[in-house]
Amino acid sequence: CTYCKPRGDLKVLPHGDILRYEEIHRLVSVAASLGISHVRITGGEPLVRPDILDIARHAVGLGFIVVFGTNGMLINDRMAKTLVEIGVMGVGISIDSLDPDKHDQFRGVPGAFASALAGIEACKRNGLQFQVHFSAQPMNYQELPAVVDWAHTLGARVLNVFFMVCTGRGEELTDITPQQYEEVLGYLVDCQDQYKDM
Secondary structure, eight states, X not given: OTTTSOOTTSOOOOGGGSOOHHHHHHXXXXXXXXXXXXXXXXXXXXXXXXXXXXXXXXXXXXXXXXXXXXXXXXXXXXXXXXXXXXXXXXXXEEOOOSSHHHHHHXXXXXXXXXXXXXXXXXXXXXXXXXXXXXXXXXXXXGGHHHHHHHHHHHTOSEEEEEEOOOOGGGGGSXXXXXXXXXXXXXXXXXXXXXXXXX
16 A cells, blocks of 8 residues: 555565564464463455465464454455464554545555455455454545444444654555544544444
């Protein structure tokens, strides 16, 4: 997406610098020994990693509550069913706008919005809890009331609202103003009472 990929002058890590499965296996085991209870698997897009399901399986086997943060584009019925079988608690799917064109443009992929919706529907059909992740920014913060209602209507377990950190490629983007922060936060406080089941 526009803000979370590295700037053009930053290289993606060489394959040899990415943690190997054995290193992640050990890291998760150490985390379990420290009493940590939750693991959020995210990326970039975690579902492109070939061994990610084995990593999730290992974490669930150690008693972790495991959730994924994803763009939703790779979640189909087979993937949703597999995640349920592994014991993954749920997935958080990023939605940047309810306007498909704005979402697609921000994600940099035509059809990203339709694919994210298809991922949500696959979750629903297969009993996989889903959350909606929304990053408030100048182009979309005014959509928040519609997004909250939309997420609730879809049956989202949680709506997480994030605020953009202007780093990486995002450092060239503008954050919302202090007044817009107040507007968003005030609205979210009001939502606590209106959407008690989400």
